[in-house]
Amino acid sequence: MKELQSMLQVDIDEIELAKVTEIERKRVKNFVLGTRKKKYSVLKKVVAAALILVGSTVTVGFTFPTLASQLPFMQNIINHFTDKESIYSNFSENATTIGQMQSSNGISIMIENAVFDGTSLTVTYAIETEEKLGEKIFSNDVFNIKGASGAGFSSKIEKIDDATYVGIANVTPIFNEGKTIDTMDVTWAPKSFTTSGTQIKGDWQFHFTVDKLVGNTQFVDQSTHLDGVTLLIQSIDKTDVSTVIHYKQFADExxxxxxxxVSATLAITDNLGHRYEVQGNGGFGAADSSSFEGSNTMKAIDPQATSLTIISTIYLHSSDGDMQEKKEMAPIVVELQ
Structure with missing residues (x-):
């Protein structure tokens, strides 16, 4: 944090800049003058500070990543949320660098990396504050995906010192049936953060795109039945970062x-004995609860594994939302291709 503060306090007019080419000068000039809102004076100083750090080799794309590399908390934020068994264990090696920062009302947000596995978007970011905000801060403002009719969303923010927090967000967009995308167009415009009952408002606006990771899809079409409930495993999407299980659930009249x-959870193991941590991505269903379509994400399957065993537990809820019964369905064994 001290490193960032000292860099932002530099008097740019008193610094002798390294020589850069005319093209590089124009790129930086266009970047700074092209910023939509004049209030981002902090961001302009960051641009200049990055110029000083890397001299004549600077291009606009190095501005934030170069600065971030000097700050310990901005190096692999994902490490604050993961271990070797986590679904994020291969995140850093496959992530797209976003490298954007905006400041408003004493709070700076810095987006680090993002991954789009073909189903869900995962974003890591950091927050630094001028004042102490407490142990927990929250924001209900979600990441919006262009073209999506809805989305499942989850996020987590953790404190790492009195003025610094790191966050991770996961978004699973819902598109019209049959639509797929290769590039996710993302906007995020949080309007406030809440801590200890106090709301701090601001104006942060981000826009970026993330390409889908290369992967392959195995169509499964295997089902299990129990007491009027059917679970159909439709397909498995596999990338170097994650494995996504797509399923449909049906309930008889x-x-x-x-x-x-009626809801369901999946427990997944492979033939080598590994048990995979599973994260629900939400989904959508019929108004009469006759069907539901959703997905679960877990880490990349062990390359030595030849099969997965999927055991679903169904939960039966009363009208007040309380879970009244749960039942374990017969396992589905999927031979991996």
């Missing part, structure tokens, strides 16, 4: 008459 809502 008799089940829907007795229960207001």
């Amino acid at each position: 008799d089940v829907r008459k007795k229960w207001a809502h």
Whole structure:
């Protein structure tokens, strides 16, 4: 944090700049003058500081990544949320560098990296504050995906010192049936952060794109049934970062008459004995609860594994939302291709 503060306090007019080419000068000039809002004086100083750091080799793309490399908390934020068993264990090696920062009302947000695995977007970012905000801060402002009709969203923010926090967000967009995208167009415009009952408002606006990771899809089409509930495993998407299990859930009329809502969770192991941490991505369903379509994400499958065993537990809920019964369905064994 001290490193960032000292760099932002540099008097740019008193510094002798290293020589750069005319093209590089124009790129930096266009970047700074092209900023939409004049209030981002902090960002302009960061641009200049980055110029000083790397001399004549600077291009606009190095501005924030170069500065971030000097700050310990901005090096692999994902490490604050992961271990070798986590679904994020291969995140850093495959992430797209975003490198954007904006400041408003004493709070600076710095987006580090993002990964789009073909189903979900995962973004890591840091927050630094001029005042102490407490142990926990929250924001309800989600990442928006162009073309999506809705999305599942989860996020987590952790404190690493009195003025610095790191965050991770996961977004699973919902598109019209059959639509797929190769590049995710993302905007994020948080309007406030809440801490200890106090709301701090600001104006931060980010826009970036992330290309889908290269991977392959294995179509499965295997199902299991229990007491009027059917779970169909549709397909498995595999990349170097993650594995996404796509499924559909169906409930018979008799089940829907007795229960207001039916949900399911997946437990997944491979033939080598590994048990995978599974993260639900949400989904969408019919108004009468007759069907639901969703996905779960876990880390990349062990390359030596030849099969997965998927065990679903169904939860039957009453009209007040309380879970009344749970039942374990027969396992589905998928031979990996």
